Amino acid sequence: MSIKKIEQARAYVANRKELTNRLKHVLVERLALDREADEIPDDCLLFGVGLGLDSVDALEIIVVIESEFDIRVEDDDMQEIRSVNSIVDFILLRQNEEGEL
Amino acid sequence: MHSYNIIRNHVGLVDLDNWFRFEISGIDAVEVLDETVGCNMHDLFEGRAANTLIPSLTGGVDAIIWIIARTDSFLVLGEPEDQEAVSNALEQTADGRDIQVKDIRKEKFALVLTGPKAENVAEQAFGDEIYSIAFLNALTIGSSTILAARIGFFGEYELHLFGDADDKEKVIDQLKEASGCGCELMAGQDDCAVMMIEMRVMSRHRDIPNDTSVFEAGLHWMIDFRKENLRGADALAERKNTMKQKCVMMLVDGDTADITDQSVFIDDVKIGTIHSVYWSDSLNKNVALAYIQSEFGYPGLSCTIGANHAVAETVSAPAFLSKSVLNSLNMG
Numbered sequence: 001m002s003i004k005k006i007e008q009a010r011a012y013v014a015n016r017k018e019l020t021n022r023l024k025h026v027l028v029e030r031l032a033l034d035r036e037a038d039e040i041p042d043d044c045l046l047f048g049v050g051l052g053l054d055s056v057d058a059l060e061i062i063v064v065i066e067s068e069f070d071i072r073v074e075d076d077d078m079q080e081i082r083s084v085n086s087i088v089d090f091i092l093l094r095q096n097e098e099g100e101l
Numbered sequence: 102m103h104s105y106n107i108i109r110n111h112v113g114l115v116d117l118d119n120w121f122r123f124e125i126s127g128i129d130a131v132e133v134l135d136e137t138v139g140c141n142m143h144d145l146f147e148g149r150a151a152n153t154l155i156p157s158l159t160g161g162v163d164a165i166i167w168i169i170a171r172t173d174s175f176l177v178l179g180e181p182e183d184q185e186a187v188s189n190a191l192e193q194t195a196d197g198r199d200i201q202v203k204d205i206r207k208e209k210f211a212l213v214l215t216g217p218k219a220e221n222v223a224e225q226a227f228g229d230e231i232y233s234i235a236f237l238n239a240l241t242i243g244s245s246t247i248l249a250a251r252i253g254f255f256g257e258y259e260l261h262l263f264g265d266a267d268d269k270e271k272v273i274d275q276l277k278e279a280s281g282c283g284c285e286l287m288a289g290q291d292d293c294a295v296m297m298i299e300m301r302v303m304s305r306h307r308d309i310p311n312d313t314s315v316f317e318a319g320l321h322w323m324i325d326f327r328k329e330n331l332r333g334a335d336a337l338a339e340r341k342n343t344m345k346q347k348c349v350m351m352l353v354d355g356d357t358a359d360i361t362d363q364s365v366f367i368d369d370v371k372i373g374t375i376h377s378v379y380w381s382d383s384l385n386k387n388v389a390l391a392y393i394q395s396e397f398g399y400p401g402l403s404c405t406i407g408a409n410h411a412v413a414e415t416v417s418a419p420a421f422l423s424k425s426v427l428n429s430l431n432m433g
Contacts, residue, residue, distance in 0.1 A: 006368045009402050016399050039326065041319035042399070043301045043350065043418040047426050049152060049253040050301075051322065055429065079427075083301070085400050085417035092401075 020088050022068075027084070030064050031057055042085045050083075065091065104288035105382050108255060108296060110424070112216040113288030114276055121184035122263070124205045125191075126174040129198035134175060137194045137332055138168065139315075139324035145170045150236040150252050153323045154305075155190050156333040160314045160340035163190055165305045165323075167252045169237055176263070178211070178252075182306035190332070210269040214276060215259040215288075217424035222286075223260050226279035231260065242275050254293065256300035258425040295379035298388060301350065301418035308348075308377050308390050314340040317392065319348050346373065347398025350418040353378065353387040355411050363407030365391050372397045375406060384420055389413070 024037035031053070033040075044050045047058070061081055062073045071094045080090035107113040125134065135142035140153035147170050155163040164183035169176040179187065191202055214223055223231040227240045227249070237250040247264040264272055273287075280286045294307060301319075303309060309318050315337060324331070331337070353360065357378050365373040373393035381388045393415065400417040 004368050005403070006370050009367050009397060012401065013397060013399050016401065020399075035322075036326075039321055041322055043319055043348075044322045045256070045300060045302075045419050047422070047429075048256065079422055082419045082422055083417060086419075089400060089417050 016088060016092070019091065020084060023064075023088060023091070024084055026064055026068050027061070031060055040084060042088075043083050046081065046083055061087070069095075071095070103292065104290075105292035105296065107285065107288045108216045108257060108292070109383060110217065112214065112218040112222050112280055112286065114273065114280075114286045115213045115215065115288050115290060115293070117211040117213055117261075117290070118206070119181050119290075120206075120211055121177075121179055121181055121187070122205055122209065122211060123177045123187065124174050124203045125177060125200065126203075127198075127200035129195075130175060130200045133191065133195050133198055133200045134168070135328070136330045137190050138166070139331070140168070141325040141328055142168075144325075145175075147172055148236055148238075150250055152252065154315065154320055155187060156315055156324065156331070156337060158333045158336060159312070160316075160333055160336035161312055162305050162309050162315055162318060162320060163187075165303065165320070167250075169250050169252070171237075171248075176248075176250075178261075180304055180306065182304075186305075194332075208266055209263050210266050210272070212262045212269075212273070212276075213254075213259050214262065215255055215257050217257060217428060219258045219260060219425075222276065222280045225281075226276050234260075242272055245272055247272065254300075254302050255296040256302070256419060256423040256426060257296075258429075295381055295388070298350070298377070298379055298390060299381055299383065299418075299420045300423070303348075303390075310376060310392065313346075313348075313392065314344065316341050316344050317346050317348060344395045346392045347395050348376075349373075349391050349393045349398050349400070349415045350420065351375070351389040351391050351404070351413045352384065352416050353389050353406065353411055353413040357387040357389070357411060360389070360406050360411060365393060365413070366405050366410075367397070367402065372404070381420065388420065391415075 024040050028037050046053045069091050131142050138153045140151040145151050150169040152167050154165045157163045164186040166179040234251050240247050240249045245268040247262050250261040253259045277286045315321050360375050363375050364371045373391050375389050375391050378389040400415045402415045404413045406413050
């Protein structure tokens with residue numbers, strides 16, 4: 001019997017939730033944000049309106065992704081650094097691509 | 102060229118005269134505002150601005166506002182639908198203390214110069230002083246003095262301009278001249294809603310159902326939870342631990358007529374409800390805000406909507422980085 005989509009969704013979300021929480025904790029620590037990890041909404045805009053991060057923070061976020069998640073970030077990938085959710089999308093995509101190799 | 106294209110790709114001047122704006126002053130203004138709004142007013146120094154909300158006494162959202170700190174007063178700005186809630190909350194909190202709330206909508210115009218090329222137009226109009234604006238500054242154009250604030254709703258470069266109502270048409274003409282693009286500079290408010298949603302900037306009346314908590318709407322970043330006098334603190338603490346749903350962005354394929362308030366399914370299990378839907382030219386798709394059970398409130402899930410089984414996917418927000426942000430990150 002095939003696994004129902006709802007069960008696949010539950011498994012996917014469990015993995016994603018863990019990754020999201022890990023990323024938030026690392027960002028709070030590395031960017032020295034004056035807030036707790038659970039005070040950052042998953043979709044909150046990182047730059048400008050929202051958390052108000054700047055181009056220096058953007059560079060630190062790249063370092064975080066590369067060092068903590070062992071993923072190379074190219075210049076074209078900067079578009080993916082918009083929110084915690086979009087960064088998690090990017091990490092999962094790269095992890096899946098590596099898994100397929 | 103319609104407003105969306107003007108603002109997302111060029112430069113537009115949007116008339117926000119219908120938005121409410123209060124000038125708030127008085128010895129107790131800081132304390133009263135601090136007890137009313139989510140951000141910490143003691144951190145809002147002169148010359149700075151904060152995007153925050155007024156939490157309801159049940160842990161929901163009464164209003165979403167910008168507060169700009171001036172030398173001896175604060176300017177509070179928001180969508181017209183939130184004006185009454187802001188007035189009521191301030192009145193409740195003031196309780197006889199020394200605070201004056203003045204509605205300046207009739208005496209001060211409100212315009213926003215916005216878009217990826219807006220900074221160039223601002224420089225032509227006001228000189229290179231505009232590059233030194235962190236949040237706000239007084240600028241001159243012709244014989245008019247204007248308060249210019251770098252606050253934002255659309256994710257683009259935005260310069261909000263407040264000046265004497267009598268000078269409004271003169272200022273518009275001078276900005277048109279600076280832009281070199283004549284009447285196309287004026288952009289309507291029609292597309293503001295979709296541009297806000299693309300950036301996950303929410304409107305209280307359009308995008309947040311009644312009794313939705315601050316956490317369910319994903320707006321808790323606007324609140325300083327360390328404040329001892331936080332409005333609705335007990336309700337917020339309770340609702341943080343009882344989140345039933347999360348606001349999630351969805352991209353919807355095909356015909357989306359009448360999908361507002363329709364149910365969202367995975368298999369035949371209902372996981373949420375569509376609240377608002379907008380067409381996005383940048384994404385070439387309909388973008389919806391849905392309230393999804395917390396358990397499933399994450400991007401990357403394939404769903405169907407309503408009886409017609411419209412195909413949809415939960416996605417990350419903001420939908421993209423605007424050209425203005427890419428320019429500021431030297432990636433434009």
